[in-house]
Amino acid sequence: MTHTRLACSSILILGWVSACHQAPHRAAVQHDGRPNIVWFMADDLGWGELGCYGQDKIRTPRIDLLAAEGMLFEQHYSGAPVCAPARCVLMTGMHSGHAHVRGNFEIGGWGDDDGEGQLPLPEGTATLPGLLQAAGYSTCAVGKWGLGGPGTSGEPNRQGFDHWFGYLCQRQAHNQYPTHLWRNGERVDLEGNVWKNLTGKQYAHDLMADEILGWIRDNADGPFFVYVPFHIPHAAIQVPEDSLDEYDGAFDEDPPYVGDQGYLPHPTPRAAYAAMITRMDRDVGRIVDLLDELGLRDNTLVAFSSDNGPTFNGGTDSTFFESAAHFRGLKGSVYEGGLRVPLVVNWPGKVPEASRTRHLSAFQDVMPTLLEIAGVPAPDNLDGISFAPTLRSEGDQREHEALYFEFPSYGGQQAVRAGRWKLVRRQLLKAEPTIALYDMEADESEAVDVASRHPGVVKRLMGIADREHQPSEHFPFPALD
Known part of the structure; x- marks a missing residue:
C-alpha cells in the first residue's frame, strides 16, 4: 500500500493549487x-435545514x-x-x-488503525x-464513499471514477479531523491531526473543497x-473557529454536549x-x-441533496433546528423524516427559475435522469424513472406506480x-410487527393511521411490497425472504 503525507503547513501539496492561490483563468473552451x-450530497442533512x-x-x-434560480423538489426521497x-x-x-x-x-473495526470499509460493490456493477x-x-x-474500502472491488476508481479523494470508510468520516484520507488508492496521511480530537490542523472538508476546485480547473x-x-453535517460536531465565530451568541441557549450520546463532546453544539x-x-x-x-x-447542471434525514445523536439537536421540518422520524426510520430529503436542481436556461415540483422521485431516479441528460442509454433493468421531463417542465413525465423502501435494521422496516x-x-424482526397506512395529501406528518378505513389500499400496497423485495445473502x- 502506498502512503503519502500531507503537511499541515501547506494545503498546496493537495496535488492542485487551491483556487485562492491561482491566477485568474480565462474562460474554458469545451x-x-x-x-x-455537479451533484452535491450532504450527509445527514435534514429536509428542514x-x-x-x-x-x-x-x-x-x-x-x-x-x-x-432553479427548481426545488418538495417530494424527493433518499434510497x-x-x-x-x-x-x-x-x-x-x-x-x-x-x-x-x-x-x-461494517468491515473492520472502529479504531483508527483497524480495517476500513463497508460491504463493497461487486466488480462489474x-x-x-x-x-x-x-x-x-x-x-x-x-x-x-461508503461502498467499499481500500483494495476492494468497491473502490471508487473501480466503479467508474477517474479521480477520487476523501474517506473510503464511513466510520473514519465520524471525525472531521482525520489522520488520513485516500486519493486514487493511495493513503494520504494528514500531519497535525489526532484521532478523535475535537480540533486539528487539517479540516477534511476544506481539503475536499480545494480538491474539487483543482480538479475542475484541470x-x-x-x-x-x-x-x-460531503460528510457535513454528520457527527462528530467539529468546525474551525472562523466558522464557529460566525454563530457566536446566535442562540440564547446553547448547553454543552458532554458526549453521552456518542461522538465527541462540544461546548457549543448548536452554534x-x-x-x-x-x-x-x-x-x-x-x-x-x-x-x-x-x-x-x-x-x-448543478444539484444539491442529502443522503438521508437528520440524525438523533452526537449532540445534534433536531428539535431545536426543526431539522426534519414537520415530518415524523429521523435518520434510520422509514417515516418521512428519515427518507424525505431536499433536492435543488439548477441549470441556467434549461431548468426554470424559481420553480417547485411535487413530482414523486427518489435516488433510484437520479441515474436514469442524468444518463438521459448526458445522452447515454440507461440499462433496461433500472428501478428508477428519469425526471428530466420535470426539469424541462415538459408534460410527458412518467410516474412511478410506487416508491419502495426496505431497511433490515432498527427492528426491520418497509415502506411503500x-x-x-x-x-x-x-x-418486522420482532414478534409483533406493525402496519400503518397514511394519507400523504391530508397528513404528511404521518400522525393518523387510516389502515382500518382503507383495507383495499393496504392490500394493494402490501402486494407491491411483497413483489419488490428480493432476498439478499448479505442482508437477510x-x-x-
Missing part, C-alpha cells in the same frame, strides 16, 4: 457540447440561491434511511429491495459514473461528472452544528463561482409510497 454535471426549505436559524445563502444503502441506490439506480447494499455492513465514463465523460468523486474542457458527497452547514454552503458557492469564472455555468398513500411496516430479512 469541445464537446454535452453538459457537465436549508433556508429554501424553511430553515431560519442556519444560514445557507448559496444553496438558497441555487433554489431561487434508504442511512448512509451506505442510500449511496448504493444513487450510484446504481436500484431501489433498496434490489440493491446490493441495504444497510451499513453498472454504475452511473461507470456508464458516463464509458461514454467519454471525465469523472471525479470527492467526499465520503478538466474544464469537459464534459465532466463531479460527485460531491458548531449550524456553522458546519454554513461552511459547506460557502464551498458549494465557491465551486459554482468557479464554474462561472471558467465560462462553464450555462452548460453545467404510491400516490397519496404510504404504507409503513415496522418491527426473515420476515420478507
Whole structure:
C-alpha cells in the first residue's frame, strides 16, 4: 500500500493549487457540447435545514440561491434511511429491495488503525459514473464513499471514477479531523491531526473543497461528472473557529454536549452544528463561482441533496433546528423524516427559475435522469424513472406506480409510497410487527393511521411490497425472504 503525507503547513501539496492561490483563468473552451454535471450530497442533512426549505436559524445563502434560480423538489426521497444503502441506490439506480447494499455492513473495526470499509460493490456493477465514463465523460468523486474500502472491488476508481479523494470508510468520516484520507488508492496521511480530537490542523472538508476546485480547473474542457458527497453535517460536531465565530451568541441557549450520546463532546453544539452547514454552503458557492469564472455555468447542471434525514445523536439537536421540518422520524426510520430529503436542481436556461415540483422521485431516479441528460442509454433493468421531463417542465413525465423502501435494521422496516398513500411496516424482526397506512395529501406528518378505513389500499400496497423485495445473502430479512 502506498502512503503519502500531507503537511499541515501547506494545503498546496493537495496535488492542485487551491483556487485562492491561482491566477485568474480565462474562460474554458469545451469541445464537446454535452453538459457537465455537479451533484452535491450532504450527509445527514435534514429536509428542514436549508433556508429554501424553511430553515431560519442556519444560514445557507448559496444553496438558497441555487433554489431561487432553479427548481426545488418538495417530494424527493433518499434510497434508504442511512448512509451506505442510500449511496448504493444513487450510484446504481436500484431501489433498496434490489440493491446490493441495504444497510451499513461494517468491515473492520472502529479504531483508527483497524480495517476500513463497508460491504463493497461487486466488480462489474453498472454504475452511473461507470456508464458516463464509458461514454467519454471525465469523472471525479470527492467526499465520503461508503461502498467499499481500500483494495476492494468497491473502490471508487473501480466503479467508474477517474479521480477520487476523501474517506473510503464511513466510520473514519465520524471525525472531521482525520489522520488520513485516500486519493486514487493511495493513503494520504494528514500531519497535525489526532484521532478523535475535537480540533486539528487539517479540516477534511476544506481539503475536499480545494480538491474539487483543482480538479475542475484541470478538466474544464469537459464534459465532466463531479460527485460531491460531503460528510457535513454528520457527527462528530467539529468546525474551525472562523466558522464557529460566525454563530457566536446566535442562540440564547446553547448547553454543552458532554458526549453521552456518542461522538465527541462540544461546548457549543448548536452554534458548531449550524456553522458546519454554513461552511459547506460557502464551498458549494465557491465551486459554482468557479464554474462561472471558467465560462462553464450555462452548460453545467448543478444539484444539491442529502443522503438521508437528520440524525438523533452526537449532540445534534433536531428539535431545536426543526431539522426534519414537520415530518415524523429521523435518520434510520422509514417515516418521512428519515427518507424525505431536499433536492435543488439548477441549470441556467434549461431548468426554470424559481420553480417547485411535487413530482414523486427518489435516488433510484437520479441515474436514469442524468444518463438521459448526458445522452447515454440507461440499462433496461433500472428501478428508477428519469425526471428530466420535470426539469424541462415538459408534460410527458412518467410516474412511478410506487416508491419502495426496505431497511433490515432498527427492528426491520418497509415502506411503500404510491400516490397519496404510504404504507409503513415496522418491527418486522420482532414478534409483533406493525402496519400503518397514511394519507400523504391530508397528513404528511404521518400522525393518523387510516389502515382500518382503507383495507383495499393496504392490500394493494402490501402486494407491491411483497413483489419488490428480493432476498439478499448479505442482508437477510426473515420476515420478507
